[in-house]
Amino acid sequence: MATRLPLALxxxxxxxxxxxxxxxxxxxxxxxxxxxxLGAGPGEIGALATAQTLHFLLLSGAAVTLPLRLxxxxxxxxxxxxxxxxxxxxxQLVGHHALLRPILLIAMAxxxxxxxxxxxxxxxxxCALGLSAAGVGLTPASYGTGMVAGALLAPRIVARLSFGxxxxxxxxxxxxxxxxxxxxLRWPQGLLAGVSFFLFGFGPIVWTITSTTLRQTVTPRAMLxxxxxxxxxxxxxxxxxxxxxxxxVGAQWGESACLWLALLGVVLQAAVIVTSQVRTLLRLPAxxx
Numbered sequence: 001m002a003t004r005l006p007l008a009l010x011x012x013x014x015x016x017x018x019x020x021x022x023x024x025x026x027x028x029x030x031x032x033x034x035x036x037x038l039g040a041g042p043g044e045i046g047a048l049a050t051a052q053t054l055h056f057l058l059l060s061g062a063a064v065t066l067p068l069r070l071x072x073x074x075x076x077x078x079x080x081x082x083x084x085x086x087x088x089x090x091x092q093l094v095g096h097h098a099l100l101r102p103i104l105l106i107a108m109a110x111x112x113x114x115x116x117x118x119x120x121x122x123x124x125x126x127c128a129l130g131l132s133a134a135g136v137g138l139t140p141a142s143y144g145t146g147m148v149a150g151a152l153l154a155p156r157i158v159a160r161l162s163f164g165x166x167x168x169x170x171x172x173x174x175x176x177x178x179x180x181x182x183x184x185l186r187w188p189q190g191l192l193a194g195v196s197f198f199l200f201g202f203g204p205i206v207w208t209i210t211s212t213t214l215r216q217t218v219t220p221r222a223m224l225x226x227x228x229x230x231x232x233x234x235x236x237x238x239x240x241x242x243x244x245x246x247x248x249v250g251a252q253w254g255e256s257a258c259l260w261l262a263l264l265g266v267v268l269q270a271a272v273i274v275t276s277q278v279r280t281l282l283r284l285p286a287x288x289x
Contacts, residue, residue: 090230113265119246120258146201170207
């Protein structure tokens with residue numbers, strides 16, 4: 001059986017960058033397509049909706065057919081286990097790992113804070129910032145633009161900074177992004193909100209690429225699936241929690257309280273990475289094998 005050689009840092013970064021590219025481009029493109037529909041007539045809306053549907057079907061078809069070209073090496077089938085047991089194994093490894101544990105905690109705190117902000121932004125943008133429907137759509141569009149810019153610059157950033165400082169960049173930029181959004185309480189400008197969303201795209205995409213690279217390297221290959229499942233479960237599970245929390249806080253104390261709560265969340269996730277061993281990494285650790 002052929003031995004799979006570990007990828008070098010630049011190869012891993014490039015692979016994770018490619019894996020993120022579709023999401024980045026879609027996040028940048030969807031608002032550009034959707035915003036014109038806000039001011040279009042019925043016929044124009046139908047044409048735009050049809051184009052968007054065809055685009056969705058094309059991408060969905062590619063997502064289904066392209067994996068069929070992949071050829072996995074033959075392997076001995078493992079005995080079936082309950083998915084909860086697999087998650088338990090992944091949770092135990094992550095919980096006791098000095099590098100994986102802070103990454104998971106940061107992802108959970110960031111997703112909760114991000115969806116607290118998302119829950120509050122629409123009423124906040126329309127009432128406090130005074131944005132039109134098109135303006136409300138265009139400001140989050142800078143999020144996708146920031147992701148594309150961050151993805152393009154990620155290889156250069158990794159080459160210039162120590163690996164720990166590169167990972168640190170994402171959480172710290174998120175703090176700057178949320179500070180820019182909170183600043184709109186004092187200076188209610190749509191441009192400032194757009195800058196916030198741009199930074200929210202730029203920093204976290206660098207984080208996603210580098211933290212995924214670290215996770216893939218330090219996780220034993222036999223545990224990659226279980227650890228990835230653990231991260232996906234926590235990431236996706238934190239999002240409805242954040243949205244619900246934003247809805248409750250916004251209904252009780254207003255959208256401004258949601259902004260301050262989201263700021264607290266991103267400060268907490270930055271504090272986790274600053275105080276962890278991840279920050280001290282000069283280079284990517286040796287593969288766990």
